[in-house]
Amino acid sequence: MSSMRRKELEHIDKVLAEEKxxxxxxxxxxxxxxxxxxxxxxxxxxFCPVFEATGEFYPGPRGIADELSRDxxxxxxxxxxVYMCTLCGRCQERCPVNVPxxxxxxxxxxxxxxxRPDLVPEGLKVLLENVSRYGYIFEPMNPEEREESLRGxxxxxxxxxxxxxxxxxxxxxxxxxxxxxxxxxxVKEAGKLVLEAFDVDYGIPEKWKCxxxxxxxxxDSAMAxxxxxxxxxxxxxxxxxxxxxxxxxxASELKSATKRLGSGIRVRHLVELLFEEVGVETISRKARVxxxxxxxLHEPCHLSRHIGRYTIDYAEEILRALPNVDYVxxxxxxxxxxxxxxxxxxxxxxxxxxxxxxxxxxxxSGAEVVVAPCxxxxxxxxxxxxxxxxxxxxxxxxxxxxxxxxxx
Amino acid sequence: MIETxxxxxxxxVAGLLxxxxxxxxxxxxxxxxxxxGASYQSSGVIDVMGCPLGEATLxxxxxIAQVIECSxxxxxxxxxxxxxxxxxxxxxxxxxxxxxxxRGVEFKGEIERNVVLLNTxxxxxxxxxxxxxxxxxxxxxxxxxxxxxxGFKGLVGFNARFCSSSFKHFASKFNIELRKTSSTxxxxxxLREFNLxxxxxxxxxxxxxxxxDLAKKLETxxxxxxxxxxxxxxxxxxxxxxxxxxxxxxxxTSVFELVSPPPSVPAQRxxxxxxEEAIERGVRIFRGYKAVGFEGEGRxxxxxxxxxxxxRFPAKAKxxxxxxxxxxxxGIVEERDKVKETVFNLPLYxxxxxxxxxxxxxRLLAKSPFPREGHPLMGCGVxxxxxxxxxxxxxxxxDNLFAAGSIISGYNYVREKSGMGVAAxxxxxxxxxxxxxxxxx
Numbered sequence: 061m062s063s064m065r066r067k068e069l070e071h072i073d074k075v076l077a078e079e080k081x082x083x084x085x086x087x088x089x090x091x092x093x094x095x096x097x098x099x100x101x102x103x104x105x106x107f108c109p110v111f112e113a114t115g116e117f118y119p120g121p122r123g124i125a126d127e128l129s130r131d132x133x134x135x136x137x138x139x140x141x142v143y144m145c146t147l148c149g150r151c152q153e154r155c156p157v158n159v160p161x162x163x164x165x166x167x168x169x170x171x172x173x174x175x176r177p178d179l180v181p182e183g184l185k186v187l188l189e190n191v192s193r194y195g196y197i198f199e200p201m202n203p204e205e206r207e208e209s210l211r212g213x214x215x216x217x218x219x220x221x222x223x224x225x226x227x228x229x230x231x232x233x234x235x236x237x238x239x240x241x242x243x244x245x246x247v248k249e250a251g252k253l254v255l256e257a258f259d260v261d262y263g264i265p266e267k268w269k270c271x272x273x274x275x276x277x278x279x280d281s282a283m284a285x286x287x288x289x290x291x292x293x294x295x296x297x298x299x300x301x302x303x304x305x306x307x308x309x310x311a312s313e314l315k316s317a318t319k320r321l322g323s324g325i326r327v328r329h330l331v332e333l334l335f336e337e338v339g340v341e342t343i344s345r346k347a348r349v350x351x352x353x354x355x356x357l358h359e360p361c362h363l364s365r366h367i368g369r370y371t372i373d374y375a376e377e378i379l380r381a382l383p384n385v386d387y388v389x390x391x392x393x394x395x396x397x398x399x400x401x402x403x404x405x406x407x408x409x410x411x412x413x414x415x416x417x418x419x420x421x422x423x424x425s426g427a428e429v430v431v432a433p434c435x436x437x438x439x440x441x442x443x444x445x446x447x448x449x450x451x452x453x454x455x456x457x458x459x460x461x462x463x464x465x466x467x468x
Numbered sequence: 469m470i471e472t473x474x475x476x477x478x479x480x481v482a483g484l485l486x487x488x489x490x491x492x493x494x495x496x497x498x499x500x501x502x503x504x505g506a507s508y509q510s511s512g513v514i515d516v517m518g519c520p521l522g523e524a525t526l527x528x529x530x531x532i533a534q535v536i537e538c539s540x541x542x543x544x545x546x547x548x549x550x551x552x553x554x555x556x557x558x559x560x561x562x563x564x565x566x567x568x569x570x571r572g573v574e575f576k577g578e579i580e581r582n583v584v585l586l587n588t589x590x591x592x593x594x595x596x597x598x599x600x601x602x603x604x605x606x607x608x609x610x611x612x613x614x615x616x617x618x619g620f621k622g623l624v625g626f627n628a629r630f631c632s633s634s635f636k637h638f639a640s641k642f643n644i645e646l647r648k649t650s651s652t653x654x655x656x657x658x659l660r661e662f663n664l665x666x667x668x669x670x671x672x673x674x675x676x677x678x679x680x681d682l683a684k685k686l687e688t689x690x691x692x693x694x695x696x697x698x699x700x701x702x703x704x705x706x707x708x709x710x711x712x713x714x715x716x717x718x719x720x721t722s723v724f725e726l727v728s729p730p731p732s733v734p735a736q737r738x739x740x741x742x743x744e745e746a747i748e749r750g751v752r753i754f755r756g757y758k759a760v761g762f763e764g765e766g767r768x769x770x771x772x773x774x775x776x777x778x779x780r781f782p783a784k785a786k787x788x789x790x791x792x793x794x795x796x797x798x799g800i801v802e803e804r805d806k807v808k809e810t811v812f813n814l815p816l817y818x819x820x821x822x823x824x825x826x827x828x829x830x831r832l833l834a835k836s837p838f839p840r841e842g843h844p845l846m847g848c849g850v851x852x853x854x855x856x857x858x859x860x861x862x863x864x865x866x867d868n869l870f871a872a873g874s875i876i877s878g879y880n881y882v883r884e885k886s887g888m889g890v891a892a893x894x895x896x897x898x899x900x901x902x903x904x905x906x907x908x909x
Contacts, residue, residue, distance in 0.1 A: 100624075102665045102731035103508055115671060119663065126663060153503045153756055156796055368777020369756040373469060391747070394755070 098125035146400030149365035173279025183406030227263030237307035250462035273313035308360035308434035356427035475785035480507035482873025482895035483791035489899030505797030512734025518885025541821030541878035560896035571741035590634035605724030673704030819847025842883030849877035
């Protein structure tokens with residue numbers, strides 16, 4: 061580029077900055093052109109869980125297109141819509157012109173975070189502080205409390221407590237995720253036992269941090285990029301080629317991070333690893349015969365729509381392979397549980413309304429236990445079941461599996 | 469990974485009908501559905517034949533006869549070489565409406581005549597079978613009526629005042645005298661007064677409080693206006709009949725729902741009903757998968773390649789039904805200005821049954837946006853024989869492949885007003901024939 065041209069561009073940038081005019085990057089421009097395809101048909105509203113829960117007060121995905129059509133530079137006008145979104149992705153699936161609505165929502169959140177931080181819900185800013193301070197999205201318990209809680213939980217479900225095997229060069233890295241590290245502690249242990257039972261040579265990365273998804277959901281894409289870049293670099297340094305994840309959200313986010321950063325590391329959810337590497341026959345053979353139980357599957361949005369529906373088939377096949385597990389289908393299995401998009405952390409009321417609708421569907425399936433291959437969904441659904449006195453067992457898939465596979 | 473006896477690609481009206489019909493034969497049927505296609509964008513009524521050869525008719529059977537005589541490549545003509553086409557259309561539509569009725573969506577109408585229904589854009593629609601929420605508003609039943617068109621403040625795409633004057637004009641064209649037409653624009657405290665969509669309104673109608681408020685409002689309006697019929701843009705998504713009954717009881721008038729362009733609430737009611745019923749009868753529906761290719765061996769399809777996320781895997785069946793639709797459904801796409809069929813890469817034919825030589829999109833569009841003869845683009849698709857098997861150069865392309873719905877060429881549903889009729893009858897036949905194919909080994 062000639063120095064004349066460079067000077068010219070610098071001048072243009074300066075004037076734009078003075079005039080407070082925001083320039084789009086090519087990626088942003090591409091996403092904006094996508095939403096311009098919206099035909100205003102409103103089909104998205106029919107499939108939007110937030111719209112179902114709130115009624116006409118939530119203008120839904122269509123509303124985003126509507127707001128942006130007035131003046132794209134005033135993108136922040138859509139802030140109340142995009143922060144209420146659960147990112148479940150049903151709208152995109154149903155959209156006749158296939159507008160990538162979740163991507164639009166993510167982009168708008170990140171732009172709002174930078175240019176109108178005052179519009180970011182307060183409840184989410186707290187979570188962001190957690191990540192800076194502890195590396196996890198939730199505040200961790202102190203070590204003694206954590207161990208006590210963990211022992212209690214494991215005792216209740218009859219699983220042993222093992223140490224974390226350190227990650228050595230070339231092993232499969234097990235990424236437990238914040239929910240399993242700080243809240244639903246047994247998921248991390250169950251994940252370890254399942255991997256161990258199927259002779260997967262794995263280790264847990266020493267200083268892993270949040271996968272970046274919640275950070276990105278809040279809008280801080282710079283921090284999310286940094287978290288993901290440093291994690292993948294560390295994995296590359298350790299000659300890791302495979303990462304296994306028990307959380308649907310972490311799995312989908314890390315998967316897209318590898319794509320974004322051009323990393324060759326293969327990130328898979330536990331169900332993918334089990335189905336592809338271990339196989340249902342082996343799972344079936346290894347599993348203990350336990351009491352007969354009627355089970356249904358909750359399909360986390362981050363597996364079914366963000367990674368792909370095949371993961372759900374994997375999970376279903378794995379459940380069907382277990383002896384004495386009577387698998388029943390559920391209408392609306394792929395609908396959001398209400399915890400998506402961090403909605404639960406700044407609008408618990410709407411989130412709970414969505415959850416209650418999900419619980420109705422779970423009850424209608426007639427299952428005794430609902431299994432979710434995601435600790436975030438599991439916690440959310442079991443909380444709802446307890447509060448609404450719905451008599452259904454809720455298990456994370458890793459825990460459900462470990463209890464049927466682990467023997468002393 | 470998916471193994472089934474019959475694989476239906478596409479979950480619109482044609483695909484669901486084909487799948488359910490095949491399930492009746494105790495076969496294992498799987499539907500794969502990428503999302504929502506043109507059926508969700510339809511008006512939720514069943515057109516059989518509205519404008520044969522570009523002229524509107526009130527007699528669909530005569531229209532079908534005309535089409536059979538003049539355009540041999542029309543699906544109705546193709547079917548008529550083996551069957552009595554009127555009877556099979558009747559059977560197919562009876563099958564479709566009974567599926568809907570089992571899930572609480574009732575249809576009225578008869579194949580002997582088309583009716584004129586008023587719509588939310590202030591004009592009329594010619595159709596054959598309609599949901600019973602629209603029954604009181606069938607134009608020939610409105611002779612001498614005093615009609616109140618009820619609008620809502622802020623409702624997008626519906627202007628009650630315009631509709632009311634326009635309806636009077638259109639009614640007189642059909643020799644129907646409306647004694648009086650009037651309009652009102654309601655605003656209710658629980659309703660947003662700007663940028664409100666019909667879907668939002670429909671959802672509100674299903675809520676008891678809102679319904680009560682609305683009934684009261686209507687009563688006041690009627691007292692001022694001397695009204696015998698009330699037209700509403702929608703009667704609700706889940707409880708339209710209950711709503712209609714309550715409004716009628718409260719106001720002492722006849723209440724009906726107008727037909728609407730997308731987003732159409734009746735279409736969503738119909739599609740939800742069909743899906744529920746198909747699942748109830750044993751059809752498996754896999755949503756979110758997209759068929760992107762196939763494996764064939766000679767004249768037999770071995771498997772269809774499905775895409776889910778970044779994975780590709782095969783779905784194996786004994787027979788396949790292609791019901792992917794046209795441009796809205798994604799069965800035909802434009803690629804570098806050329807049109808192509810997306811799953812089996814079948815050659816496309818035009819409305820007259822000739823191979824599509826020039827596939828350039830620009831050449832398949834008429835110059836004016838709303839030409840009387842329609843856009844040639846909407847008449848293209850795959851060519852089928854009377855068994856609904858796609859043919860190439862008059863030879864069956866694959867022995868175990870059938871097609872249904874708007875992926876089929878030879879007719880222009882946009883111009884002709886025959887979309888759902890053709891979808892139903894081709895789906896019905898494809899379902900039966902695929903089942904026979906599987907049972908015959």
